[in-house]
Amino acid sequence: MHREAKLGLILLLTPFLLWLSLLIVIPHIDLLLVSLRERVGVGQYEISLGNYFTFFTEPLYMVTFLRTAVMSIFATILTLLIGFPVAYYIAKMAKGRAQSALFLLCLVPFWVSELVRTFGWMILLRETGIISNLLQSVGLASGPVEMLYNDAAIMVGLVYTSMLFMVVPLITTLESLSDEVVEAGYDLGGNGFSVLREIIIPHAMPGIVSGSIVVFMLCLGNYLTPTMLGGKESLWFTELIYSQFIVRFNWELGAAFGFLLLILSSVIVWGMLRLTGQSLEKTMG
Amino acid sequence: MIPSIPQSRFVTTAYTAYVVLFFIFLALPLIVVAAFAFNDSQFPSLPWEGFTWNWFFGSERPMIGAFHERSILRAIGTSVFVAFCVSALSMVVGLSNAFLFNRYKFRGQSILYVFMLLPLVIPGIVLGISILVASSRLANGLWDGFQWDVEALRPGLWLVILGQFSFITTIATLVIGARLQKFDKTLEEAALNLGAGRLTAIRTVTLPYLAPAMIGAFVVAFLMSFENFNTTLMLVGSDAPLTIAMFDRLKEGSTPLLNAVSLLLMLGSSLLALVMIAFQKKG
Amino acid sequence: MTPDLQCTNLTKKFGETTAVDNVSFSVPAGSFFSILGPSGCGKTTIMRMIAGFLEPSSGDIQIKGNSVLNVPPNKRHVNMVFQHLALFPMMNIADNIGYGLRRAGMHKKDIGFKVDEALERIGLPGIGHRRVDELSGGQKQRVAIARCMVLEPDVLLLDEPLGALDLKLREHMKVELKTLQAAFDTTFVYITHDQSEALVMSDNIAVMNAGRFEQVGSAQDLYYRPDTAFVAGFVGDSNRWSGKVVKQDGNNTLVQTTSGLTLRGATQGRSLSQGDTVDAFVRPEAIRIAHNAEDLASFDNQISGTVTSILFNGAASRVMVRDTEGHEEVAVNLPQSGEFANLTKGAPVHIGWASDQANCFSAGAS
DSSP states (O other), rough: OHHHHHHHHHHHHHHHHHHHHHHHHHHHHHHHHHHHHEEEEETEEESSHHHHHHHHOOOOHHHHHHHHHHHHHHHHHHHHHHHHHHHHHIIIIIIIIHHHHHHHHHGGGGGGGGHHHHHOOOOSSSSSSSSHHHHHHHHHHOOOOOOSSSSSHHHHHHHHHHHHHHHHHHHHHHTSSSSHHHHHHHHHHHHHHHHHHIHHHHHHHHHHHHHHHHHHHHHTTTOOOHHHHGOOOGOHHHHHHHHHIIOOOOHHHHHHHHHHHHHHHHHHHHHHHHHHOOOHHHHOO | TTTTTTHHHHHHHHHHHHHHHHHHHHHHHHHHHGGGGGGGSSSSSSOOOOOHHHHHHOEEETTOGGGGGHHHHHHHHHHHHHHHHHHHHHHHHHHHHHHHHHHOOOOOOHHHHHHHGGGGGGGEEEEEEEHHHHHHHHHHHHHHHHHHOOGSSSSSSHHHHHHHHHHHHHHHHHHHHHHHHSSSSSHHHHHHHHHHHHHIIIIIIIIIHHHHHHHHHHHHHHHHHHHHHHHHHOOOOOOOOOOHHHHHHHOOOOOHHHHHHHHHHHHHHHHHHHHHHHHHHHH | OOOEEEEEEEEEEEEEEEEEEEEEEEEOOOOOOEEOOOOTTTTHHHHHHHOOOOOOOSSEEEEEEEETTTTTTGGGEEEEETTTBBBOOOOOOOHHHHHHHHHHHHHOOHHHHHHHHHHHTTTTTTTTTTTTGGGGGHHHHHHHHHHHHHHHOOOEEEEEEESOHHHHHHHHHEEEEEHHHHHOOEEEEEEEOOOOHHHHOEEEEEETTTTTEEEOOOOHOOOOSSSSSSHHSSSSSSSEEEEEEEEEEEEEEEEEETOOOOEEEOTTTOOOTTEEEEEEEEEEEGGEEEESGGGTTTOSSEEEEEEEEEOTBBOOOEEEEEEOOOOOOEEEOOEEEEEHHHHHHTTTTEEOGGGGGEEETTTTTO
């Protein structure tokens, strides 16, 4: 029995370790190594921190990096603020069939590719788009209004694209809050605000954290939405990575950028977990 | 704020209105995309020029419909192929991982579990470039050392499959693991007690129990692969899957053809999702 | 003196169904009032209306003489111990108990003082910093009560709070709840489907069935002098027979059961006449068992039969006796004198009871 168990363990451990090492660990080590070398001649490289030095001395790179981080944080907060009341409504206000119907309705847009969703926003927001036409026809605008290619459009796209990943974990945690506990909060003299602050939000914390982590990650790593809705001036960090790799073929600098993005996301995720006393296993698993 | 707490009519109405607005916000882009698939015009925008099926079935320039556009059809085929490979791989490895983390206790397990979750917090584009870098280093090494040219290690479908497989496996593991966790282990013991061997017990009792989750994992993996953009973008070669092909076209300017393809995508994924829900209900 | 709680013609309809049907009662200050009934009888609905989580369809609820119909739950001087206690898992014990005081805007120092005092009172001093899930079932129970009592409510509502506890702890908590009620000197309204909880703790009990109160009275009233067949059947155990009135003479009734057994019973002032279909109730402990028929000479109901089964349960041991003609099986309590310790299945015995102990109710009345 003992031998059999050991054999089983090895059989299951093999594919896992192969997957983990070949597709996750080794590629990232390679990425790090490439980011740490500098081309000194044709086919000749030496180890240096030059790529990272380039990043810190070129203002455009720094600005793009910080801008991406700040806008991603902002988009995460916005998604949380918009999504929370809806998640609460679905989890605690709606009952029975209406509840499951609303939940499904929330999922529908995310069965479709992000590209399609972004395309939809382009049709809505562009100069010849629906909203522009609507504004003209009600007389709020005298000529075509371009609403695409600015930060607000990026924000709309990011929030829209991320919504599901915020709402679903929120619904899951809020559903587990029993009505009795909320009633007890009121029964003992609490009002809407204090019950929200002392009972509902603390209870929903695991959902808030896991939702925020995923949304933040998705915003930070998003390429499609900033490119399509933000246009040429969108200055998103993933665009820099793409252009270094694919357009300029400067893999060394691109790898450094990729690593910096990875570090940024890890630091913020880790900080968020620490700040709220959660762990990755608990919030993700 | 639950139905049993009395609230003023104003608050209740405002709240409901907010939720309605939210769902309009969710639906709006999709409705717009779907509607303009039927616009008899070269551009997916107002004015409305009348209804047409041409963007689906049209076969003459300038209105070549989705079903007659070679490059789109080929891209769909590529996407299906990639998605199928990724789903199958992820489901198998996910199943194995689920057993590994649910049924065994070994040293370093919790660390490995965190490692298993890591792909969720790595930006897709970083996953993409890391695999790109690693595979080309390997390919270069093989060429330099043995003069072997391994085509599979150059940007192309195989790398796309590997790249997507790398993070979709985590999702599959979580989906299958969640159901395995709920499994009542005494059922397996009962099967052993009734004379089944260990593997037979798993095959006849545990796997049928896991079937809905495995199908669920397969469908989720399929959808995620089909609509993946970031990782694919960095690894794609000459054969572009659908999302990349559409992206390239969109950059050049859109025609309602893209709306038609999008509508087909929506219908396809809704259908898949419904199939999954049906299976989940049965389980 | 105005009662602490008074409900007048309280009615609650959910669509077509009437959950609470024109119920009126009042609970005097400082007393322990229970509403006892099977699940689905409407008792939870009454309690939720008093707490403010449901609005009555009609009728009035007054706390200390003032109607609370338009007062939201967080403004009512009524607190509730919920069925699953609803302790806030995100707070420690002290924060749970202090929650209501914080809402009332009390000073932080005073809250700490009050919380300590409450913990002292429930016999759990020094556990304030602990988390909710570190407490045992009985401790949680006491904390849930203390959390309400620090607010000094006019009425404390308890919604089957003992339901989740195991049997031994439940027995213990019954006594403890009664003691706590006396210590806090607050009006308790307790709802339960467990008659023993109601009988042991309450000053007054309302037996509820299908949205109405069947009877309101002390435990003894309900037990010895049930007003309706439902109360007779629901409170305590009874042998229950259906039959027809063969002869009616004042308080005395002669009943023939559907299986042919003839027995004498009493109407206790209810009107019955010959030919009425009736339900007759006789408690197993009201029936005397004897080896010799002569020992039962004083009873006007006497039956000879054999023991069909022995249900040994310590002090609550019981035998089933089938009469010689084989009409009915009668449950009889065994006296604790040891006299019948050697009784075996099949043994011939004689049983008898006073007609006074056989309560007859017109059938169809409930």
